[in-house]
Amino acid sequence: MAELLGSSSVRSGRASFCLRVVGFVLLLVFAAAASASRDISNGTSKEPNPAREEDPHHRSNTTHHKKAFPVLSFNYEHVRTPFEISLWILLALLMKLGFHIIPRLSHVVPESCLLIFVGLLVGGIIKAIGEKPPILDSTLFFLYLLPPIILDAGYFLPIRPFTENLGTILVFAVVGTLWNAFFIGGMMYAVCQIEGTGLGGVDLLSCLLFGAIISAVDPVAVLAMFEEIHINELLHILVFGESLLNDAVTVVLYHLFEEFAHIGTVTVADAFLGVVCFFVVSLGGILVGAIYGILGAFTSRFTSHTRVIEPLFVFLYSYMAYLSAEVFHLSGIMSLIACGVMMRPYVEANISHKSYTTIKYFLKMWSSVSETLIFIFLGVSTVAGPHSWNWTFVVLTVILCFVSRMLGVVGLTYIINKFRIVKLTKKEQFIVAYGGLRGAIAFSLGFLLTNDKMKDMFLTAIITVIFFTVFVQGMTIKPLVDLLAVKKKKESKRSINEEIHTQFLDHLLTGIEDVCGHYGHHHWKDKLNRFNKAYVKKWLIAGERSTEPQLISFYNKLEMKQAIMLVESGSAAKLPSTLRKLPSCRIIPRISKGREEEIRKLLRANLQKTRQRLRSYSRHDLMIDPFEDNMSEVRFRKQRVEMERRVCFHLDSDSNFCERMRCRNRVNFRIRVRNTLLIPEGKLFKFSREEDIIR
Amino acid sequence: MKISPAHIIRLYDRFEFLDKEGSGQLRLEDFAEVKELAMNPIGDRIIGAFFSPGQETVDFPSFVRILAHFRPTDKNRAKDSTQPEPVNSRTSKLKFAFQLYDQDRDGKISRAELLQVLREMLGMQVTEEQLESIADRAIQEADLDRDDAISFEEFRKSLEKVNIEHKMSIRFLR
Numbered sequence: 001m002a003e004l005l006g007s008s009s010v011r012s013g014r015a016s017f018c019l020r021v022v023g024f025v026l027l028l029v030f031a032a033a034a035s036a037s038r039d040i041s042n043g044t045s046k047e048p049n050p051a052r053e054e055d056p057h058h059r060s061n062t063t064h065h066k067k068a069f070p071v072l073s074f075n076y077e078h079v080r081t082p083f084e085i086s087l088w089i090l091l092a093l094l095m096k097l098g099f100h101i102i103p104r105l106s107h108v109v110p111e112s113c114l115l116i117f118v119g120l121l122v123g124g125i126i127k128a129i130g131e132k133p134p135i136l137d138s139t140l141f142f143l144y145l146l147p148p149i150i151l152d153a154g155y156f157l158p159i160r161p162f163t164e165n166l167g168t169i170l171v172f173a174v175v176g177t178l179w180n181a182f183f184i185g186g187m188m189y190a191v192c193q194i195e196g197t198g199l200g201g202v203d204l205l206s207c208l209l210f211g212a213i214i215s216a217v218d219p220v221a222v223l224a225m226f227e228e229i230h231i232n233e234l235l236h237i238l239v240f241g242e243s244l245l246n247d248a249v250t251v252v253l254y255h256l257f258e259e260f261a262h263i264g265t266v267t268v269a270d271a272f273l274g275v276v277c278f279f280v281v282s283l284g285g286i287l288v289g290a291i292y293g294i295l296g297a298f299t300s301r302f303t304s305h306t307r308v309i310e311p312l313f314v315f316l317y318s319y320m321a322y323l324s325a326e327v328f329h330l331s332g333i334m335s336l337i338a339c340g341v342m343m344r345p346y347v348e349a350n351i352s353h354k355s356y357t358t359i360k361y362f363l364k365m366w367s368s369v370s371e372t373l374i375f376i377f378l379g380v381s382t383v384a385g386p387h388s389w390n391w392t393f394v395v396l397t398v399i400l401c402f403v404s405r406m407l408g409v410v411g412l413t414y415i416i417n418k419f420r421i422v423k424l425t426k427k428e429q430f431i432v433a434y435g436g437l438r439g440a441i442a443f444s445l446g447f448l449l450t451n452d453k454m455k456d457m458f459l460t461a462i463i464t465v466i467f468f469t470v471f472v473q474g475m476t477i478k479p480l481v482d483l484l485a486v487k488k489k490k491e492s493k494r495s496i497n498e499e500i501h502t503q504f505l506d507h508l509l510t511g512i513e514d515v516c517g518h519y520g521h522h523h524w525k526d527k528l529n530r531f532n533k534a535y536v537k538k539w540l541i542a543g544e545r546s547t548e549p550q551l552i553s554f555y556n557k558l559e560m561k562q563a564i565m566l567v568e569s570g571s572a573a574k575l576p577s578t579l580r581k582l583p584s585c586r587i588i589p590r591i592s593k594g595r596e597e598e599i600r601k602l603l604r605a606n607l608q609k610t611r612q613r614l615r616s617y618s619r620h621d622l623m624i625d626p627f628e629d630n631m632s633e634v635r636f637r638k639q640r641v642e643m644e645r646r647v648c649f650h651l652d653s654d655s656n657f658c659e660r661m662r663c664r665n666r667v668n669f670r671i672r673v674r675n676t677l678l679i680p681e682g683k684l685f686k687f688s689r690e691e692d693i694i695r
Numbered sequence: 696m697k698i699s700p701a702h703i704i705r706l707y708d709r710f711e712f713l714d715k716e717g718s719g720q721l722r723l724e725d726f727a728e729v730k731e732l733a734m735n736p737i738g739d740r741i742i743g744a745f746f747s748p749g750q751e752t753v754d755f756p757s758f759v760r761i762l763a764h765f766r767p768t769d770k771n772r773a774k775d776s777t778q779p780e781p782v783n784s785r786t787s788k789l790k791f792a793f794q795l796y797d798q799d800r801d802g803k804i805s806r807a808e809l810l811q812v813l814r815e816m817l818g819m820q821v822t823e824e825q826l827e828s829i830a831d832r833a834i835q836e837a838d839l840d841r842d843d844a845i846s847f848e849e850f851r852k853s854l855e856k857v858n859i860e861h862k863m864s865i866r867f868l869r
Binding site for chain 1: 706709712713726729731732734735736737738741745762765767792795796812813816817818820821825828829832833836837850853854856857858860861862863864865866867
């Protein structure tokens, strides 16, 4: 009884502590937001600053009245902009942190909803104070907040499922978005023509423009939501791929309708030009991205002496690809994806393991920050923006979005299933339709519209749709997925068996297609691989790794990962590939503590010397390591452990057969370790000292 | 879902094209004519799969029977245990692939057989040591009953995450 009470009080104590922390953080948020917003809204006017800055100078220069030397002075203007930006980001991240501390909240409500809610609160507070809350500026969004998320998605895009389902994804992205845009636009126009709604002023082109803005599925929202529900790979790649590829359609439709909304009429020639524009935008975007990707891969070939800046090349080339595409009004998102996909296999073959980790973590970090900021800003902008609420328009928009999405997906799947090998079931169709979230891209596009009376109404409707999809659909999709028993993602690492058999099956299917005389999927993939191996890899991958077969690099990566894991876990367990050689008896002899200490000292002294020769802390000396720091570290620890064991056994006077066997196998094992952790060329990395120690 | 007559005609056209002598049977040389198969690392095994043990020629029904393994699976087929397993089910596809590994047909993929496959796939680019390490690791991972070979069940288990119905199907043969 007492324990129960005690535990419950501890739990409630912890909960109240959490609440207190969160409350404190919230207070900080509001305070800073208030000051920040005041400064942001006044920030554009720079005139008072120079004047204020002149005074201290002036004052200090005059010698008429001698003032005491200011030990401590306050000069906020100097650092205002970076300070505020950092403060916003910091508080956004603290909020994110806070959500995960509160125990039950993150299971029930998806993070995006919570962040929007916080944004609403902050916006409300700012408004209550009397200041004007900052709005999600479109330039800020499209140039700074969106690219990291898209690059993260594109760089780590799972290529195999993406290319296998490319046809389906393209149909959903292009045809589906077009259907959505025209259906919503058309129906809105039809309703607007009805008397009594007070919407007579909205003409067809404006409606179509609105339809184009609201029709596209948003990658940010989809990513944020799907990450939490761990759905199976097929559905994930379908919805996500669609959200990425529909950018081209959105760009074309938006510009098309925006141009013509003012002129008022669209001719057939314009429609034809629109179609041509679509191909130019999408293919052009991909081409720009591919060029930058190849440049990036080529650059990474020469970075073996300057490992520290390798990640920067990846980021900068990708960002340049995005910006270059935006210059020509091509699809920036597709350019970014193409750049990441193109660059990745070659860059990963060239860069060091540490750079790879750096790239991975930086991308994840930036995209996480961007996502958080986007959702918070969405909430703040909702409170801030001028609203014009029209019940008919808004409710109709929400209903139409939902209906058109459902109809579109079901209709398209019916057609697609005739061509798919593995058909989409009704459950999967439902999830694909339900997962079509709208997000910040729609809002920013709406914000870019020119100012007329329509804009406020549109913005209100867009925000309502975003809220509906993110809150209602976002919160209910997880229980629905569980209810419908949709297949979840299988959490597992790829085994070497899978890799071998998958490659084998690839060859088999290519062969069977050749026998049938059918130039199918496998045939072209095989041709592409051959071309890649024969020409491209030679140019883009440094050194001898260009001829390394994929299976070998996969195997090496696997072994290295496992070795690092084993060492980190502190156990001296063997690698699986050597396990079979060792017998199962495990008797550990005892020797006196004093003797053990002596041995340890001896070993440490010897091993220490070799280690010092390799250790290098200077940034410029990284090239001294012939290969990764990790490898030598792993080797050392392994060998040290093995050495200690071995010497211990040898010192024991009655070494039985088992131990002798084990020692011999230890030597074999060490040779095996050396072999399995090889660099692909097959060269042995020789420590001259190492031989002495073993002997 | 039966194979349609149009597909059979298409396959027969292909059969006739491959059969240079017009004898109504395919021989090894006819298969070797297909250029791409010569470049395929496991081309010989694939060709060998068409010929039943002891036979020197392949007639059209056998040709179709082998290719029928690669028809898309019918997911909605009722699981009727009295009927024999259709030739394009997941199990049959896996069995076909397994037999390509297991050349001596003893029901297990031994270490030597696996090494042979790896040697064919990776060719001259790797050392023997590396091949052995990979083979060791592969067997160690998959071998659950510790007999140093991969049986069909273990093979099936190691591929449970791969979408075999998608991977081993050709749209052409629907």
